[in-house]
Amino acid sequence: MEMAGNKATTEQRTEYFDVLIVGAGISGIDAAYHLKKECPEKSFALLENQESFGGTWLTHKYPGIRSDSDLFTFGYKWKPWHGDPIARADLILEYLNECLEENDLARHIQYSRKVQSASWSDQDRRWTLTVLNNATGELTEYQCNFLWMCQGYYRHSEGYTPDFPGRDNFKGQVIHPQTWPEDLDYTDKKVVVIGSGATAATVIPAMTDKAAHVTMLQRSPTFFFPAPNRNELADTLRELDVPADWVHEITRRKVLHDQKILTKRSFEEPEKLRAELIAGARQYLGNDFDIEKHFTPSYRPWQQRLAFVPNGDLFTAIREGKASVRTDHIEEFTEKGIQLKSGEELEADIIITATGFNMNVLGDIEFTINGKPLEFSECWAHRGIMFSGIPNLAWVFGYLRTSWTMRANLVSDFVCRLLKHMEETGTDMVTPELREEDKDMPSLEFVDAENFNAGYLRRNIHLMPRQGDRKPWVFSQDYYTEKDEIAEADLEDGTLIYK
Numbered sequence: 001m002e003m004a005g006n007k008a009t010t011e012q013r014t015e016y017f018d019v020l021i022v023g024a025g026i027s028g029i030d031a032a033y034h035l036k037k038e039c040p041e042k043s044f045a046l047l048e049n050q051e052s053f054g055g056t057w058l059t060h061k062y063p064g065i066r067s068d069s070d071l072f073t074f075g076y077k078w079k080p081w082h083g084d085p086i087a088r089a090d091l092i093l094e095y096l097n098e099c100l101e102e103n104d105l106a107r108h109i110q111y112s113r114k115v116q117s118a119s120w121s122d123q124d125r126r127w128t129l130t131v132l133n134n135a136t137g138e139l140t141e142y143q144c145n146f147l148w149m150c151q152g153y154y155r156h157s158e159g160y161t162p163d164f165p166g167r168d169n170f171k172g173q174v175i176h177p178q179t180w181p182e183d184l185d186y187t188d189k190k191v192v193v194i195g196s197g198a199t200a201a202t203v204i205p206a207m208t209d210k211a212a213h214v215t216m217l218q219r220s221p222t223f224f225f226p227a228p229n230r231n232e233l234a235d236t237l238r239e240l241d242v243p244a245d246w247v248h249e250i251t252r253r254k255v256l257h258d259q260k261i262l263t264k265r266s267f268e269e270p271e272k273l274r275a276e277l278i279a280g281a282r283q284y285l286g287n288d289f290d291i292e293k294h295f296t297p298s299y300r301p302w303q304q305r306l307a308f309v310p311n312g313d314l315f316t317a318i319r320e321g322k323a324s325v326r327t328d329h330i331e332e333f334t335e336k337g338i339q340l341k342s343g344e345e346l347e348a349d350i351i352i353t354a355t356g357f358n359m360n361v362l363g364d365i366e367f368t369i370n371g372k373p374l375e376f377s378e379c380w381a382h383r384g385i386m387f388s389g390i391p392n393l394a395w396v397f398g399y400l401r402t403s404w405t406m407r408a409n410l411v412s413d414f415v416c417r418l419l420k421h422m423e424e425t426g427t428d429m430v431t432p433e434l435r436e437e438d439k440d441m442p443s444l445e446f447v448d449a450e451n452f453n454a455g456y457l458r459r460n461i462h463l464m465p466r467q468g469d470r471k472p473w474v475f476s477q478d479y480y481t482e483k484d485e486i487a488e489a490d491l492e493d494g495t496l497i498y499k
């Protein structure tokens with residue numbers, strides 16, 4: 001809890017660490033693991049705003065909350081996953097807890113610490129952070145040489161809800177999945193879920209056990225990928241008593257291989273893939289269901305995240321009549337529910353706005369560089385990890401298509417290699433800068449819309465740094481090229497300036 005009304009006081013004490021990691025979610029824990037292993041002489045701490053670890057998997061408490069990536073790749077390379085591929089949040093948190101315990105990382109995390117500002121000084125060659133202790137309301141100063149931003153890419157305090165006309169007319173409850181009231185009783189209630197992304201696909205079948213009926217209301221259809229929640233290869237290897245770390249690594253490689261083919265097909269033969277995905281839905285819903293209207297998206301498969309539906313549970317709920325779909329536009333909220341543009345009024349006791357999240361940049365932290373406020377959108381992204389003009393800082397922005405963690409892992413290796421390189425060369429400051437020959441680069445969006453065009457990115461892309469048209473200023477969002485490019489990155493290519 002933040003002490004909103006209390007006047008904060010600044011403690012005199014300043015804590016110094018070689019590296020500070022902001023956030024104790026999947027990325028922060030990966031960063032800490034690598035740092036401890038690769039750079040054991042560096043002192044470090046993780047500053048986490050929440051009262052526990054896990055980030056996304058702690059914040060979200062809606063019914064059924066689960067990953068939509070398989071845990072062989074969403075889990076870490078260094079810690080085998082023993083369960084089914086798609087996992088509920090509580091199992092992900094259990095896995096992360098084991099990661100902390102087994103590697104003695106828990107003692108490095110400081111909870112209820114909200115980083116409010118960060119300023120770099122060339123003169124001091126360090127970052128100074130102002131950090132709010134949520135429990136006491138005190139502000140403390142922390143300093144570090146290197147700042148590792150593992151704060152994710154969205155605001156945890158509240159989700160994104162569009163401004164629906166007539167919102168106040170509605171007499172029932174309106175709930176965003178990101179701020180789910182844990183005591184919400186939806187027994188025998190008519191529920192309308194607005195949206196058709198992974199969250200809607202999760203929450204709908206999870207609510208049909210108690211709700212009178214759940215309606216998914218979507219403006220436009222999404223691609224879903226129904227399949228059993230098991231990995232045959234992992235099951236076979238386990239049956240053969242293959243050691244757990246082998247099962248993990250082999251299955252991981254197979255998943256990545258299969259996803260590579262899927263991604264390639266989404267560019268090379270999108271129509272064929274589209275037909276297969278639609279046939280997948282048809283298998284569950286039968287010939288009489290209007291798949292054309294409700295499950296045939298206009299975008300290319302994989303241009304937005306492909307929502308995995310374990311065991312086809314969403315489709316089963318629809319087939320059994322416990323859930324239904326409307327593809328329509330909202331005219332306004334009414335006293336009793338939602339008036340649709342087609343003329344129908346959808347009655348509801350509870351409306352769930354599964355309408356996504358608010359992207360934020362650099363954790364809503366106020367940044368200054370040598371006293372000047374940082375304009376992040378004017379920076380050039382260096383391999384999508386560091387940023388021109390910002391010394392000693394890396395941000396983990398994971399993959400949007402492949403599991404996020406795959407990129408967190410590449411970034412961890414890169415940062416540790418960079419820190420070791422600086423140690424070896426006797427420098428303590430590194431800043432990405434454009435070379436003379438880079439200065440004519442076209443300024444392109446951080447994530448190319450043709451590649452990936454999810455709504456939250458399109459709404460906020462103007463806040464993000466830019467990418468160029470040549471290495472290392474390109475951010476391809478492609479694991480299969482980055483896994484070699486980042487691993488082999490030349491740290492003396494003239495774009496990283498050491499002092």
Ligand SMILES: Cc1cc2nc3c(=O)[nH]c(=O)nc-3n(C[C@H](O)[C@H](O)[C@H](O)COP(=O)(O)OP(=O)(O)OC[C@H]3O[C@@H](n4cnc5c(N)ncnc54)[C@H](O)[C@@H]3O)c2cc1C
Nearest residue numbers: 023025026027049055056067068069115151152363403404
């Ligand atoms: C519901 C949902 C499901 C998802 N499912 C998947 C999936 O299946 N596969 C996938 O690849 N991706 C998924 N994602 C994307 C997901 O965010 C990432 O995969 C991953 O969990 C991000 O980990 P992270 O540690 O980088 O960030 P987060 O999980 O966002 O954690 C960041 C942490 O930083 C802390 N923090 C932020 N700002 C500050 C600050 N100023 N001071 C101190 N602490 C701060 C936050 O409190 C938080 O604990 C999902 C996202 C959502 C919202």
